[in-house]
């Protein structure tokens with residue numbers, strides 16, 4: 207068995223704004239239209255299919271991305287350059303700081319629809335180096 211997450215729908219208030227912000231922050235190619243979706247593929251071949259909520263309330267979800275140290279610097283740099291709020295914790299109590307769980311770095315910020323995005327340089331549960 208090799209069960210791999212293949213795609214998930216990212217409900218968005220405005221799929222163009224949401225997908226556009228996502229690829230800008232993460233340094234990915236432009237979103238690709240597919241039916242009602244705007245698809246963004248991350249490096250482990252998971253497709254994030256941004257879709258307009260069409261008037262429905264967007265239920266906030268959490269999406270976490272494992273990145274290299276260099277990618278963390280780039281993405282976090284773009285988060286700060288845009289003046290986006292960021293937090294060290296998912297409860298959003300530690301505004302303006304990052305965490306160092308498992309000997310790495312992690313930070314949370316919101317996408318254009320309020321979904322909580324997270325970038326980490328070490329997976330949860332990693333042994334300390």
Ligand SMILES: [Fe+2]
Nearest residue numbers: 268270296324
């Ligand atoms: Fe998380």
